[in-house]
Amino acid sequence: MTFSRRDLLATGLAAGTLPLVGSSPAFAQAAPTFTPEKGASLRVLRWAPFVKGDEDSFIANSKKFTEATGVDVRIDKESWEDIRPKAATAATAGSGPDIMMVWFDDPFQYPDKLLDVTDLATYLGGKYGGWYPGLEGYGKRGNQFIALPLAAIANAICYRQSMVEAAGFKEFPRDTKAFLELAKALKAKSKPMGFPHGKAVGDGNNYAHWIVWSHGGKMVDDSGKVVINSPETIAALKYARELYQQFIPGTESWLDINNNRAFLAGDISVTANGVSLYYSAKNDPKMADLAKDIKTVQLPIGPVGKGVELHQTTELVAFKHTKFPNAVKAYLQFMYEKPQMESWITASSAYCCPALKSYIDNPVWTSDPNHAAYKTASETLRPNGYSGPLGPGSAAAMADYIMVDMVAEAATGQRSPEDAVKRAEQRATRAYRNT
Amino acid sequence: MAQATLTTAPPHRSLLADLSHNRAFLGILFMVPAACILLFFLTYPLGLGVWLGFTDARLNRPGFFIGFENYVSLSGDPIFWLSVFNTLLYTTVASILKFALGLWLALILNENLPFKSFFRAVVLLPWVVPTVLSALAFWWIFDSQFSIISWVLMKAGLISSPINFLGDTTNARASVIAANVWRGIPFVAITLLAGLQTISPSLQEAATLDGATPWQRFRHITLPLLTPIIAVVMTFSVLFTFTDFQLIWVLTRGGPLNATHLMATLSFQRFSSGQLGEGAAIAVAMVPFLLAAILFSYFGLQRRKWQQGGDD
Known part of the structure; x- marks a missing residue:
């Protein structure tokens, strides 16, 4: 036919x-x-x-x-x-x-x-x-x-409205500065935030890329040259360090599922995830109250002045x-x-x-x-390896968790932001060689 | 044979018939299937892996011979060296613990205990459970929020917040080693138990009559007679531990901050991002360590002549 x-x-x-x-x-x-x-x-x-x-x-x-x-x-x-x-x-x-x-x-x-x-x-x-x-x-x-692009599997902040209000915030902050204030208030007055710093393919990459991109840092330039070692990246890592100190302990080990678990158990007030997290609560009659308390919002805007995310x-x-x-x-x-x-x-x-x-x-x-x-x-989506060309280099850099590791090293204080970024630069240069 | 010399040889005895009575030929013939299997399923993939390590193969690119470039490049990769350190630490500590605890357990099980068979069966359980399943159980046990260990200690008022098992680099290393030890003890214990049972009780009795203390009996009778088994068990144990993958992949994927990345997990990570040459090079880099472990066992522990093919 x-x-x-x-x-x-x-x-x-x-x-x-x-x-x-x-x-x-x-x-x-x-x-x-x-x-x-x-x-x-x-x-x-x-x-x-x-x-x-x-x-x-x-x-x-x-x-x-x-x-x-x-x-x-x-x-x-x-x-x-x-x-x-x-x-x-x-x-x-x-x-x-x-x-x-x-x-x-x-x-x-x-x-x-x-x-x-x-x-x-x-x-x-x-x-x-x-x-x-x-x-x-x-x-x-x-x-x-x-290829035909099909869809972005969207990622957004999921938060507990009652907890954010208990921390003294009527509305969820829209910029990174106020977001840090919220993190501090949540830790002091309510339940803390939690974002994965472990080898979480989806959530870990989303969070780490948002931290760096929202402050103007990027892995490579348009030609694929590694430019991660920049004042913008270092500022981003300093911010990540401050934010991390307000998190629930243990986020260094979090894989993709851990933030869902902690959120649904009521141990954390804020994380980022796909809409599936909300539906886990909504579809479970036992979590009806929790589901009503969940609200979602885009990740805050950093010094670059617009929303930039990996998804x-x-x-x-x-x-x-x-x-x-x-x-x-x-x-x-x-x-x-x-x-x-x-x-x-x-x-x-x-x-x-x-x-x-x-x-x-x-x-x-x-x-x-x-x-x-x-x-x-x-x-708001930016391709992986922004703003360089996609290819073996960008894939290798992501598979090797270079961005995730860099942010985690600096955030947890294992390395200074300067050292963490140097190490990432060295690793990225390897990933992007001969590409 | 005597008959054959008396009668004349059949005039048309075929080559096939000759060969079918030739021991050397038959020996080779019967070994051919096994040799083919080994060649095809062992030597060929290993050879291919070694070859890949000398190429710049990537996904969708066959790769060209680049000599030692992958190895030179890896020598400048801090994550690679970290994984080498992690692997050595993991193997050494876990193997020593498995040996000590396994031997201890074997000695206990060798005594006349009530329900002996039951205990012996139970001890094997960690070894019988698929690694991925036990790893998943440990994943929950070590969870940063829902760990049962933390929960019990908190309820008992001993700690105020959950233990960061897999988040802190030192804790994470200790945790994965603990999980590996738990899983590996039964193999060591049961095999050593088998070894212990081959030691004639009369030797122990004679020593007891001579007034030897339990320690002296262990040191001068049990241990020397057990050495051959220990050598074999520990060689296997070291090899299994060195090449461990599943446990780490389920628990941490090499995190936090690559503190538990072993050479096997790093190799897989590089493979999965399409860097076939480099992934293979990391895998090949494991071979010298494994050979060293085998040679140490062969020359260091198996000191009896019969173990090296001679008469004792």
Whole structure:
């Protein structure tokens, strides 16, 4: 069975879900048509969902695609930590799934093994208000799209309103200076804060990058030269040291799950996490009171004057080894079109912040007041290894926890900020050599 | 044979028939499958690993021979040296503790205790439980907020705040060593117990009649006769400890501040970020240490001739 955009449009209209996209001028200009190859079938490998609605909607959308085109789509999932090696193996071996949902700068590890999706990405960007620059960076290499940015897994401050009020703050502070004051007051009058300083892949990296970026420090410059040793970074580390002294003891050992546990047990008043933390409390009848007390807000703004955060990002890549490149593109196009993408974003319960700007006006962000803080993730997001190029260097620096270690060393007082930054500079130079 | 010399040899005896009576050939033939398995599953991956360590292989890049560049580069990597120090500390302290406590336990279990079989079975438990599961249990035991040890001590009024088991660098090192010792004792204890049971009671009885004290009996009878087993057990114990990975990965991932990063965990971390050459080089750098441990056991502890292939 052949499949064209016209068919797709018809299906969407028949289902009554497609709004009048035909009226968009961009749509009229450059809608690519991908006709799936005869007898095509696709294998998609994605990460195991954190929010059930995400998976249900993803499968439902894929099913709709199969109904519309006859192209069978098989969806497998792997735990999030196994995605990286599986994708690398698929790329290197030249076999396996046709499409994969990958993390961070994974596409830049094997760019020449990925299907060029520039035509599709340009079309989608034109039609849906453009890509958020931070997320676009994870998909675009030079002028070519090697991946379609899918979403930012948003991270935000989660706090206990009663505890913050008990510390004498009616509103949650918006800048780093007042945030430190809050930390001191919380430790003195209520429960302390806690952010992970251990090898927490998600939360630890988010926190460490926020500390450094919010003060103007960065790992490398535009050319990939290591510039972490700067007065801005040292100021950031001094701030981290002061903040850490107000934390609950033991944050040096925290992995990704520890801050959730401590927060839900009522041992800490403030941490940063995905919206899943709020849902752990909300979905548990025993924690109803706690859930009502939880509020969320973006991480405070530092001396740079705007919100800058890492967040976790995910992209969809298609491998060159696929036998059905047209079916792949037709599928991706279908999944990114409004009826499907909107329902997926909605079903993900604020866990996934869209990569395309026009999808940000989604009812999910207002359906619960605690969702709002996660809405700006795609906007405040900066790619890993900012402001240098993505590639083996940026991936190695993150995998080696260089930023996390530097902040932890200085924060805990194990090294002076100057020594910690020198050590990070040395390690980063190694990570970025020959890249 | 006598018959064969009397009768004339069959004129058309095939080569195959000849070979089938050739002991040397048969010996080799029967060893071929095992040799193939060893070559394919052991020598080849090891050789490939060593080769990788001499290349600049990354994900999606086959890598070119770069000689010792990875090793030179690692020699300037403070995290690598920290991991070497951590590994040596971890192996030495944990092995000594496992040996001392394991031997002690074996000596106790060798006495005539009530419910002897039951105790012997129970002692094996830590060894039987999958490492990842016991590591997860220790993760909770050492949790910075919910540790049961901290909880009990706090309830007893002995401490006012939870112990920072995995957050403080010294505590973290001690904690992971404690978890490793707990897990490793049964292996040492049960194997030494087997060794103890091979020592003839008549030797002990004779010594007792001669007026030897328990310490003298241990020092001059038990220990010398146990040395061969000790050598084997401790070689294995040191090798297992040196290459430990699961326990560290679950408990700390090498943290805090890389204080518990072992060479094995660091190698994995580098591999997972796509730095295949460097990850392999770290793994290969473990080999000299392991060889040294084996050679020490071979020449240092197995001093009896029969252990080195001769007659005693």
